[in-house]
Amino acid sequence: MRIIKKKIGEYAELTGYLHELNDETDNIKEYPAILIFPGGGFRTCSFLESEPIALAYLAEGYQAFTLKYTTVTDKENATIEDPMTDAQKALEWIRDCREEYCIGKEQLALLGFSGGAHLAAATATHGPQRPDVLLLGYPGILHSELRALECPDIIECIDEKTPPTFLFGTRDDKVTPPKHILVFAQCLEQKNVEFEVHIFRKGEHGFSLAKPLTSVGDKNRVNPDVAQWFQLSVRWLKEMLGEFTVYGVNDGRIGKYSIDTRVCELLESPEAKELVLTYLPMLSEELPVFIKDWITPRILNKNQKSLSQEKLEELDQKLLTL
Amino acid sequence: MRIIKKKIGEYAELTGYLHELNDETDNIKEYPAILIFPGGGFRTCSFLESEPIALAYLAEGYQAFTLKYTTVTDKENATIEDPMTDAQKALEWIRDCREEYCIGKEQLALLGFSGGAHLAAATATHGPQRPDVLLLGYPGILHSELRALECPDIIECIDEKTPPTFLFGTRDDKVTPPKHILVFAQCLEQKNVEFEVHIFRKGEHGFSLAKPLTSVGDKNRVNPDVAQWFQLSVRWLKEMLGEFTVYGVNDGRIGKYSIDTRVCELLESPEAKELVLTYLPMLSEELPVFIKDWITPRILNKNQKSLSQEKLEELDQKLLTL
């Protein structure tokens, strides 16, 4: 992996935590991406809702970016237009670098927390750059006097083009109580947009991952129940943006035999055996059981390169039609 | 356990799946209870939302009841007053039998599904008998032409006395879409009532436990994600209604030593050792390690009855103050 930094405004900087392609994992040509807006009431950008969150998604196979956007601490007379512009530039820049950073097409998620969720929701409803899916953690959506800056109205702008949204928070959040989530979800339903909602009973505003790592030592930010939001979000993201290729499972190929069938199974079918031995005669040798039991033509060829990619695909096609 | 049947109306019957006290589990004197209203649009009472649900909570330590209430199939000219009356009688009868069935005080939950959730929500808001906590699965709350009977308005009646509520359902439910849940939760928040909400992305109306067992073979009712609602509800119920006594953990006793401390630890402290040997001299004998490592004065006395309950508690008090 590598870490990149990109200044995209006077007070705004993107940090990217990025996987790099490697020869071993040849089923992966692209990764989904997630851009994270930390909270802080537009006064600060919380570290706890930046790097630890990015690392959690990185570990799940995401190209993860955090945005340090403009706050009133950086620029006394800032208006909401400042971070809104930062957000637009961040989305645009990531999309421009899509190929360079091996990011899948239409696989860019945006996740915001608290005030950062306010900014994320505004971005996803006002555009022009919008994420492909949106995640909002204990979001401020409605007007609130606790924020140093106030976005243009979000609720009014929810429409059919608002991306599918995953919302989570807690019932006893005093800073952004659940009504922010409930009103947002209701509007999404009216506009026929997909969503998922989890409002847990108990948990302090700003819980981040709800684990000791992100608790600043405060026991009210440690909660194994609430911590489930992260795995719920990972599953939801996989359903929305897709999963890495598993041959014969999610790649659209259908057939009893293929170049991903174990050699032991191929040798049991006379037709498959004949085909395989024509292309890969070394398989006729008396291979040890522990090899035959797990090796497939694809894996064999990856190691031995006896067939060209074209020949290998030709074999695959023939096996699939058996 | 035992199964009981109780007719509480011409077309209404309660079934109880009930734990019975036994000598071995002397930390349990009472169980929490759950009453289940199956769905069926007031045309039928679904088996899939009755017994399998009751058994799931029974296994978690609940006294579980299902109510077969009056439907238009039983009584052509039924009105909503018929099942509403059944519901009141069911709650009343269970509370009247609280001691007989070892049910904890203020530990009666009500869980309804679909149309049964409509009935449950009406019961919890109209009373006079109301449950201590409420759970609603893919509930119909707002007016709907799909129900054979229509309750009096529920939303208008939500007030501060409405019990804490756990709501779950799916986004793509065509019969009772999430707005039923969202509006209910919003009103609870306005009235300052506790709640928890889980709206999963995908899952067919009527999913019950979302497992093959309750799927009628329909693959859209099998969904491991949605199936999480059950364990989420169990955790929520424990937080709301309490957990079975674990000595020294949730019984309010605080101290370094007690009659629940392992003998090996007690013998290491001179003061505790002296106290213990005064009351239970057999512990001075050379007990085998595997015994000393796990036995406690309480367990020993349970088996050997060498001390009266009073003497045992006296020892406990003295140990707690060391």
Place this chain on the structure above:
Amino acid sequence: MRIIKKKIGEYAELTGYLHELNDETDNIKEYPAILIFPGGGFRTCSFLESEPIALAYLAEGYQAFTLKYTTVTDKENATIEDPMTDAQKALEWIRDCREEYCIGKEQLALLGFSGGAHLAAATATHGPQRPDVLLLGYPGILHSELRALECPDIIECIDEKTPPTFLFGTRDDKVTPPKHILVFAQCLEQKNVEFEVHIFRKGEHGFSLAKPLTSVGDKNRVNPDVAQWFQLSVRWLKEMLGEFTVYGVNDGRIGKYSIDTRVCELLESPEAKELVLTYLPMLSEELPVFIKDWITPRILNKNQKSLSQEKLEELDQKLLTL
């Protein structure tokens, strides 16, 4: 459900916690079964390892039986032959009643705890009646002076016919330390028998479900980590004994369309539409969207009975070949 009692020996009794077939769940014609041998060192049969365990598997869709077998408390001069005989009779009786109690063929699991696991392992290795799969919780396998009775050697009798086995326990069990599990698993491997092993770090002997419900109030028998054994066993049992039928998923039928396809999808394909309307012309009517979106020919026919079972299967065959 119903509860049955069956005396199978002077001091031995089976209790069955049994599902009953019902019209709604027509995908279920048979249930897997599990027979439970509680522990107690052949001095008693622990309640905590009997009913609570049975109820947990019952809730997962099992026909659950517990065996109260002969102990030295019942019969002072008992030998291991007494409970061994009880075990044989129990397995035989359950198999004899297979059809009466809707138990699937070769779907009988045997689960024992502690001394009961000793008995279960002896049963599974000595026969002649053996379970189809075996589960052993903190088992005593090797010789131990803590048991009132000693089985004939188990390890020597493990052979290729020993059923697949799931083993679980804890590292700091002083009564039946993990060597009992490790030696058993090693012999299974030598004899090429399937198994699964989970030895958790910490947990008191006799933890049962490791939850407050089965803790007798002892905090060392409550352990959420160890409690995972139950769900691990449920998943393993499903892999070994199969899962309830989900149409088009695990019933062996393959095809793009079938009588389990949503009507909305069938009407989108001209060929499927023609076929369906020939058999079920009422589907041509303008059905409301919420109906078309979830109803299938199978569900429709279950409610309306417009087609005979033969005609329905004929339609299915034709749809599957499209």
Place this chain on the structure above:
Amino acid sequence: MRIIKKKIGEYAELTGYLHELNDETDNIKEYPAILIFPGGGFRTCSFLESEPIALAYLAEGYQAFTLKYTTVTDKENATIEDPMTDAQKALEWIRDCREEYCIGKEQLALLGFSGGAHLAAATATHGPQRPDVLLLGYPGILHSELRALECPDIIECIDEKTPPTFLFGTRDDKVTPPKHILVFAQCLEQKNVEFEVHIFRKGEHGFSLAKPLTSVGDKNRVNPDVAQWFQLSVRWLKEMLGEFTVYGVNDGRIGKYSIDTRVCELLESPEAKELVLTYLPMLSEELPVFIKDWITPRILNKNQKSLSQEKLEELDQKLLTL
């Protein structure tokens, strides 16, 4: 975070994925560390068992290191002494840099996979540098002809100083079948060393995280059951190496009130109120409810710095003794 590279031998290199302290998370002064030895039969060092594993532990709060050690591909006439030396140097170098990289004392775990687990087990038993705890994934322990290099005997060297060990693998692993795990665990038990064992039923050798990300597209390396090993290991590691500080929970301080008590609670007790207002008079002001409900003296002082660290601790001591 940062990524570091350190060459520690002609063919050996350490990569570190490292958290950096930051002001916000002042409860964290040190992180536990994990060193990862990938597999590859001493022919290669698998990427799939290096970086993706490191990132998974990094996200859980570990300073994660991977070691590229010497293989026969690097050095044709390599002996096991080559990677053994690399391993010793790696452990030594990490310990030497303990303070620089904020690694907790005696908090260094070693995790090896397949051949890398062989190397890890040899390191942990032969020393002189040994890890504080050991994790072995589908390890090769016994002699095997599949490895290009053979370690000195591991089993013979297991003794009381061998670190606590977490072992996992699958029953149908043809390359390193479970006997490697079982024999190792048996010796640990004999020597009275702590361990935990998870042998799942099914899963291909080399499954890494058992997720699509680390599957190279092979469906036999994707298995949600087996994937549980990672979270099981995280929980085990926390039990062995400790958890990050949560004030009043795992820091050893005991008392009803402290500088970590919510202001709303402190103001309710006359004694606590008097103390708090003496030290922090601004709390007498009419704070808004949403502030009083979550702010604590520690958090307030973190933001406002009105008290020196000494004064704050003085207040804490006084509150704790109330």
